[in-house]
Amino acid sequence: MFGISTFCLHDLSLSEALEQLIPITDYIEIMDEGLHYLESAEPLMSYSARFAIHAPSRGTNIASLLEPIRRASIEVILQCFLIAAEVNAGVVVHPGYFAWAEERAKAEGKLVTSLSDLTALGKEHSVPFYIENMGNWDYFFLKTPAELFLIGDTPFALDVGHAHQNLCLLDFLQFPAAHYHLHDNNGKEDSHIAVGEGTIDFGPVMKAIRKNRVTPVIEVATLEGVHESIRNLTRIRPP
Numbered sequence: 001m002f003g004i005s006t007f008c009l010h011d012l013s014l015s016e017a018l019e020q021l022i023p024i025t026d027y028i029e030i031m032d033e034g035l036h037y038l039e040s041a042e043p044l045m046s047y048s049a050r051f052a053i054h055a056p057s058r059g060t061n062i063a064s065l066l067e068p069i070r071r072a073s074i075e076v077i078l079q080c081f082l083i084a085a086e087v088n089a090g091v092v093v094h095p096g097y098f099a100w101a102e103e104r105a106k107a108e109g110k111l112v113t114s115l116s117d118l119t120a121l122g123k124e125h126s127v128p129f130y131i132e133n134m135g136n137w138d139y140f141f142l143k144t145p146a147e148l149f150l151i152g153d154t155p156f157a158l159d160v161g162h163a164h165q166n167l168c169l170l171d172f173l174q175f176p177a178a179h180y181h182l183h184d185n186n187g188k189e190d191s192h193i194a195v196g197e198g199t200i201d202f203g204p205v206m207k208a209i210r211k212n213r214v215t216p217v218i219e220v221a222t223l224e225g226v227h228e229s230i231r232n233l234t235r236i237r238p239p
Helices: 014-021 067-087 101-125 145-151 160-165 202-212 223-234
Strands: 003-005 027-031 050-054 090-093 129-132 156-159 179-182
Touching: 003 050, 014 027, 050 067, 067 090, 067 101, 090 179, 101 129, 101 145, 129 179, 156 160, 160 179, 179 202, 202 223
Parallel strands: 003 027, 027 050, 050 090, 090 129, 129 156, 156 179
Antiparallel strands: none
């Protein structure tokens, strides 16, 4: 069984997106941005599906050296935690970025501080959260497995497409993950195309997912791509 991100229908209202996804899956990840931004849990309460929430990332930075921005980012994610608590959802969080290469070490410290803050908040509200690896974007943290030490004991969310873009998917698969994002690309662009349309070998991916007993989330750009991904993933026989 596969979960589906509302990213595939980001141009529709959240209610319209949910109505189209409910017949396909009982596990939906809300892309908490744009038209799908959640001001409360109310839009989710009338559905019987399980939910995960991808915390807002476009305007937040939990590694910011500017303390007011770091604190505000934690506050935004806390609001996401409060909504997640009402619908028993886990939350995916981006690790943030540093503005200048010379500031990386200080930003690492801010990231560690933020993860400590979020861990306390997650425990307080009984909300699990996961830190996602990033694509090949300048100054972002967690692009390779060598940076996993930064998140300590925080559960890891493996974005397969991002790892492939950074040429380290097989290395990332050696580490346990608590959450998975599935999408394909050509190894260069973070295109979020359907599984099978790019150059990722999903055999080892599915083997790792089954080993970790996690329901993965398909995070592709179109609903047609969701259906194609499901067809291709169900044909895979892991090595």
